[in-house]
Amino acid sequence: MSTEGQNVAKNGPSALAPHSLGPSGTPRALNPCELEIDLFCQGMRINPSCALENDARFISRTRAGLGSGLELIIPGPIKDVWVNVPVEEDFAQQSRYELVREQGEYWVKDARLGHRYAVRIPPEPAWYTRQTRRGTPMHKVGVLQGTYLGIYISNSCGFWYHSPAVNCKFCATGLNVGVNEVARKDIDDVVEVVRAAKQESGATFVHFNSGYQTDRDLDEAAPYVKAVKSRVGTLVGLQLIPTLDFWKYDRLIDLGADHFSFCYEFHNPEYFARFLPGKQQLVGQQTFFRALEYTAKKLGKGSCSGEIIAGVEPLEDTLRAIDYITGIGAFPTVCIFRPTIGSDMEQWPSPRYEDMLVVFRHMYEACRRNHIPIDVTPNIEVSLIVQPGDTRYLAPRNVASSLYHAEMAMARWLARPYFAWKMRPKKITASEVLAPPVSGAAAA
Amino acid sequence: MIQNQNQPAVTAKLRGEAEANPLAGSVADALKSSGDPFEIETNGVGLEVVARAPLPNGIPNRARMKIFSPKPGHTLVFFFKKSLVPYSRDRYSYGGLDLRTPSVEAPEIAAWLAFLISGFHPDKRPENLRRAFPYEIPE
Numbered sequence: 001m002s003t004e005g006q007n008v009a010k011n012g013p014s015a016l017a018p019h020s021l022g023p024s025g026t027p028r029a030l031n032p033c034e035l036e037i038d039l040f041c042q043g044m045r046i047n048p049s050c051a052l053e054n055d056a057r058f059i060s061r062t063r064a065g066l067g068s069g070l071e072l073i074i075p076g077p078i079k080d081v082w083v084n085v086p087v088e089e090d091f092a093q094q095s096r097y098e099l100v101r102e103q104g105e106y107w108v109k110d111a112r113l114g115h116r117y118a119v120r121i122p123p124e125p126a127w128y129t130r131q132t133r134r135g136t137p138m139h140k141v142g143v144l145q146g147t148y149l150g151i152y153i154s155n156s157c158g159f160w161y162h163s164p165a166v167n168c169k170f171c172a173t174g175l176n177v178g179v180n181e182v183a184r185k186d187i188d189d190v191v192e193v194v195r196a197a198k199q200e201s202g203a204t205f206v207h208f209n210s211g212y213q214t215d216r217d218l219d220e221a222a223p224y225v226k227a228v229k230s231r232v233g234t235l236v237g238l239q240l241i242p243t244l245d246f247w248k249y250d251r252l253i254d255l256g257a258d259h260f261s262f263c264y265e266f267h268n269p270e271y272f273a274r275f276l277p278g279k280q281q282l283v284g285q286q287t288f289f290r291a292l293e294y295t296a297k298k299l300g301k302g303s304c305s306g307e308i309i310a311g312v313e314p315l316e317d318t319l320r321a322i323d324y325i326t327g328i329g330a331f332p333t334v335c336i337f338r339p340t341i342g343s344d345m346e347q348w349p350s351p352r353y354e355d356m357l358v359v360f361r362h363m364y365e366a367c368r369r370n371h372i373p374i375d376v377t378p379n380i381e382v383s384l385i386v387q388p389g390d391t392r393y394l395a396p397r398n399v400a401s402s403l404y405h406a407e408m409a410m411a412r413w414l415a416r417p418y419f420a421w422k423m424r425p426k427k428i429t430a431s432e433v434l435a436p437p438v439s440g441a442a443a444a
Numbered sequence: 445m446i447q448n449q450n451q452p453a454v455t456a457k458l459r460g461e462a463e464a465n466p467l468a469g470s471v472a473d474a475l476k477s478s479g480d481p482f483e484i485e486t487n488g489v490g491l492e493v494v495a496r497a498p499l500p501n502g503i504p505n506r507a508r509m510k511i512f513s514p515k516p517g518h519t520l521v522f523f524f525k526k527s528l529v530p531y532s533r534d535r536y537s538y539g540g541l542d543l544r545t546p547s548v549e550a551p552e553i554a555a556w557l558a559f560l561i562s563g564f565h566p567d568k569r570p571e572n573l574r575r576a577f578p579y580e581i582p583e
Contacts, residue, residue, distance in 0.1 A: 046529060053531030068536075070529065088528055088536070090503050160576035167575075175537040175575060341525060341536040344566060 029115045032076035033393035035108070036083045036386055037360060040336040041311075041353045043092025044070070044085045044108065047100040055106075057124040057144065068340060070099070071146070071383050072108070073120040079375065081390050082122075082146040084383040086338055091350050127196035132189040141185055141193040146383035148205040149197040149234075153185050154220055157211020159278030166278035168265065169344040170309060170337065173211055187227050194232045204379045204423060207261075209239035212278055217241045218248040222255055223432040229256030233425035235377065239263060239307070241283055242291035247436050249295050254430040258422065260295040261333060263307040264288035267321035271313040275345075293328050301329040302373035310359045311337035311351025319362050326366040331374070334363060335385050356386075357394070364391035368404040376411045378419050446475050446482055447496060453486040461491040461511075466546045467519050468511050474553045480561050489582040495560040507538075507560045514579065519543040521556065522581050523564060523573075533583070538564045539575035 030038060046052065057071050069084035085099075086092045096112040099119075108117045128139040142151040152173075159167040167173075197203035206228055213220055217240040225236050237259035238252065249260065264285060266272045273280040279288075288306075296304040306325035310318045318334070325332045336356055339348045367374055367388045375389030395401040448454050462469030468491040475482045475493060485492035490512025495505045506525040513519050523538040538559075555570040562568040569575075 048530075050530075052529065056531075068534070088534075090501075093503060093528070156576060156578060165575060172536075175539065175577070342538050342564075347566070 027113055029117070031393045032074040032078075032081040033360070033386065033390045034357065035074055035117055036081050036390060037336065037356045038353045039072075039083055039085045039097060039108070040338070040386070041350050041356060042095040042097055043089060043350070044087055044095050044097040044099055045093060046070070046087060047098050049101040050099055050106070051101060052121070055101075055121045055123065057122060057128070069338075069383075071122050071144075072099075072106075073122055075118060075120065076393065078392050079389060080120075080381075081393075082381040082383040084145065086350075088341055089339060089346075089350075091339065125197070125201045127193070127200055130196070132186075132192045134186060134189055136186065136189045138193045138196060141189045142197065142206075144197065144201060144203065145207075146381040147201070147203060147379050148207055148382060149194060149201075149203045150207050150209070151185060151190060151193070151224075152210065153190075153208050153224055154210045154213055157278075158214055159212045159282075162278065166281060167344075168278065169275040170265075170312070170340070172340045172343045175342045185224075187223055190224055191227050191231050194228050194234060198232055198234055202379060203234065204419070205235040205237060205259075205377070207237045207239060207259075210241070212241050212282065215241075215243060218243060218245075218252060219434050222252060222434050225252060225255045225257050226428050226430070226432040229426055230428045231425060233423050235259065235380075235419070235422060237261060241279075242287050244287055244290060245436070246291070246294050248434050249291070249298065250437075251430065251434045253298065255428055255432065256426060259299070259303055259305070260291075261305040261307050262288045262292045264292075265307070265309045266313045266317070267308065267324065268313045268317040271317070275312065289324075292325075292330060296328050296330040301371070302331055302376065304330045305333045306330050307333040307335065309335050309337050310356060312345075312348070315355055315358060318359055322359070322363050322366045326370040326372050329370070329372070331367065331372050331388055332363055333382075333385055334359060360386050360391050361394045363388060364394050367391070368395075368400065371404075371407065373411055374408055376408060376415050378416070445478060445480070446472075446484055448483045449476070451486075454484045457484060457486045457491070465491075465511070465513055465519060467543065467548055470548065470550075471511060471553055471556075474550065474557060478557060480557070482557075482560075493560065495563070497561060499563045503563075505561070505563045507562075507564050509556060509560055510581070512582070517544060519546070520579060520581075522577065522579075523556075523559065524581075525564070535581070537577060537581075539569075539573045540577040540579070541570070541572060541574065542577075542579075 068088045070087045072083050072085055074081040096110055098109050100107050100109055106119050106121055108119050130138050132138060142149045157173045194206050208221055208224055210217055221238055221240055228234060228236055235258045236256060238257055239261040242262055265276055269285055272285045292306050308321045322332045337351050339346050339350060458472050462472060481496040483494045483496055490510050493509045495507045497505060499505050508524050510522045520540055520542055522540040525536040527534040559568045559570055
């Protein structure tokens with residue numbers, strides 16, 4: 001991400017600013033990825049010196065509830081790291097980290113070790129406070145989560161409306177709609193907001209997601225994909241409950257979908273069943289695996305992702321998940337478990353930093369071993385997770401890592417014209433009404 | 445008890461809400477007779493109650509309840525927390541009730557207050573609480 005126009009002088013070559021008065025033997029300051037991980041685990045308090053009403057983005061807990069945090073950028077020599085820091089949950093009120101503002105600049109102070117870290121607060125986009133032509137506040141249609149635009153396309157999640165409810169235990173989606181977010185997104189509203197995010201915020205990627213829609217999930221997403229690809233032109237990703245009707249993925253790719261992600265959350269089948277009752281009863285873990293494998297093969301290495309939560313199931317299961325995902329050519333999207341307000345797991349502890357460090361070091365190695373492209377797509381910084389690209393800060397200093405980084409730098413350079421082409425509006429002739437092929441249907 | 449009930453604005457708010465909605469009057473009476481501390485918000489739509497006793501772990505209780513009528517014949521009871529971020533107007537829903545009758549039995553109101561006092565502990569969820577509560581909630 002560009003640092004043009006931003007005050008980076010005080011940061012020097014590194015984001016790190018170890019406290020000069022620390023006694024000898026004090027643990028070293030964290031690198032940007034380590035700090036990102038620890039902030040996810042510990043959360044952060046906000047000092048009254050902060051002027052976030054002027055300096056920060058509107059906070060909105062849309063989607064599964066993870067957007068409840070404060071967006072920060074941790075500058076660093078390899079890359080700037082975006083992180084959505086928990087600030088609302090009870091555990092964050094007891095964090096040793098505190099955001100302070102001194103002479104107009106922001107720092108995260110570690111009250112225990114005495115370190116302090118320079119950070120930037122991404123400003124609120126001007127379009128957040130505007131309305132669409134239909135009169136809908138734009139921030140109620142979609143919000144930036146890092147540098148990409150996240151849009152929750154439909155009216156909450158069917159798991160919440162079952163009797164009894166079969167919602168995922170970590171999730172707060174069903175609690176948000178109607179309170180913070182427009183329930184049903186109009187296609188013209190979506191197009192307007194995507195255009196504003198692209199033109200004014202430089203967004204290159206729109207991520208549509210949705211809760212359970214009774215196996216109509218992909219059908220309902222199709223018109224949005226076509227509208228955005230044909231009328232605006234950005235990269236489009238879909239995060240939907242999967243189906244074994246694989247031809248639907250083919251049709252969505254025809255409409256321009258660039259990416260599919262599959263939130264199966266837990267690799268351990270017992271944890272999957274226990275914490276995801278709706279996914280267990282109505283979808284099945286194997287459906288996630290088969291759909292991920294199909295789309296990863298169809299779109300190519302590094303195009304699709306398997307999304308998991310770290311910090312709930314045993315560590316070895318999380319590591320196994322990362323190996324599985326990278327082994328089939330997808331990239332791992334690993335969320336550090338956040339006991340979000342209102343969720344059934346609100347009372348659970350936040351994960352331990354030391355455990356999460358093991359997870360993300362493993363993720364780096366798994367990506368490297370499988371040559372998964374990381375940070376190749378332009379300007380996609382996801383603040384809700386530790387991105388594979390962020391874990392370059394955790395890489396061992398050896399020949400293998402250097403070769404991998406060189407390979408990725410080359411891929412980034414070579415892919416530029418491809419992505420420039422991908423982000424132009426396209427004439428799309430395929431129908432947004434998904435229909436099965438007459439013969440030779442792709443199916444499980 | 446209602447800690448701020450002697451403030452003129454609170455007195456006026458309680459009177460106005462009770463006149464507009466008998467259920468609000470019943471809830472106000474239950475608050476006054478409760479041994480736990482509550483406060484009334486005077487701004488905004490409906491009767492908004494804030495639990496004031498700290499939680500067992502020492503953290504301030506952030507639980508709130510708003511009672512309002514979006515249209516004749518409906519009373520919504522909405523449970524929520526406010527954002528801790530000074531400038532944020534985000535609200536954290538813990539679900540609600542859509543009541544079609546003007547009166548509610550005292551034990552049901554007591555269950556709502558117990559849910560508030562607990563800081564919205566899952567074990568204290570009122571019977572019939574709708575966690576997915578897709579209503580536009582005014583401030």
